[in-house]
Amino acid sequence: MKILSGTSNPKLSKDICKQLKLKLVNTNIKRFADGEIYVEINENIRGNSVFVIQSTSNPANDNLMELLLVIDALRRSSAKNITAVIPYFGYARQDRKVVPRTSISAKVVANLITNAGAGRVVTVDLHAGQIQGFFDMPVDNLFTTPLFAKYIKKNFKNKNLICVSPDVGGVQRTRGLATKIKADLAIIDKRRPKPGQSQVMNIIGNVKGKTCIIVDDIIDSGGTIVNAASALKKNGATDVYVFITHAVLSKDASEKIKKSKVKKLIITDTIDNSKKIKNNNKIQVLSISSLMAEAIKRISNSTSVSDLFN
Numbered sequence: 001m002k003i004l005s006g007t008s009n010p011k012l013s014k015d016i017c018k019q020l021k022l023k024l025v026n027t028n029i030k031r032f033a034d035g036e037i038y039v040e041i042n043e044n045i046r047g048n049s050v051f052v053i054q055s056t057s058n059p060a061n062d063n064l065m066e067l068l069l070v071i072d073a074l075r076r077s078s079a080k081n082i083t084a085v086i087p088y089f090g091y092a093r094q095d096r097k098v099v100p101r102t103s104i105s106a107k108v109v110a111n112l113i114t115n116a117g118a119g120r121v122v123t124v125d126l127h128a129g130q131i132q133g134f135f136d137m138p139v140d141n142l143f144t145t146p147l148f149a150k151y152i153k154k155n156f157k158n159k160n161l162i163c164v165s166p167d168v169g170g171v172q173r174t175r176g177l178a179t180k181i182k183a184d185l186a187i188i189d190k191r192r193p194k195p196g197q198s199q200v201m202n203i204i205g206n207v208k209g210k211t212c213i214i215v216d217d218i219i220d221s222g223g224t225i226v227n228a229a230s231a232l233k234k235n236g237a238t239d240v241y242v243f244i245t246h247a248v249l250s251k252d253a254s255e256k257i258k259k260s261k262v263k264k265l266i267i268t269d270t271i272d273n274s275k276k277i278k279n280n281n282k283i284q285v286l287s288i289s290s291l292m293a294e295a296i297k298r299i300s301n302s303t304s305v306s307d308l309f310n
């Protein structure tokens, strides 16, 4: 087994390698002056099972193209099998035609990864589980719920907790966490009048006097979370904590969180945000490197990955 890192999140790749006691494959990945990407693998990988770690986060298109070129280079270098490890799977929110004459980008990305030569995909908290079916190959979708549950059990003892889904689409994920930490469940009825805008219509459940734990897969502009936190506080919540797997944090999202009613935002490192959150002490990072390393080990040894979540 060999681990190769793309350039989107080298820190996470290094941390995964550390856990697996492996060295990263020696590569040369660079940009030409016009922005095209050059990939060279500087060691023999013939007959190896290679795991390529690359989040397709911002700049999504460059990072995706880099992933495709790395997979292609590995295929042409006779790797035995290639696993695309995509901690943050970009384009996942475009998984169906919401209005006529739009593309289903998640499917296009799945086709690209397949055609480049990957034989398996490993990802984390896929925005919509059905994207697994866009691939005709095994897709291991890892969940962060156990990681968040462990943190909450350790740090939120004796608090009157309620888990809150920021929209109807997130109920299953939130219920999973609520079950694990034995808390109640509330749901926010969110509407999007326009793409990029969110509005809280109703809160289903009683949050008065409770410490709210919002859980979501993505924070992008921050609108959903900022609005949810103010609505919860208006309805009598004591404090609002937020747990997010993929911190896209576009534009001024980090600043918005700083000024919001959110007490603390806990994110993972599927996306490298070290620069963006440097001066924001409301944001804390929980690493998923151990979870990913363990999953990679199990895939390599052909043992159960789902057991990790039981």
Ligand code: R5P
Residues within 6 Å of the ligand: 166, 167, 169, 170, 196, 198, 216, 217, 218, 219, 220, 221, 222, 223, 224, 225
């Ligand atoms: C939507 O279905 C996702 O789970 C997130 O709630 C959404 O992407 C967050 O976006 P924003 O931070 O821009 O409101």
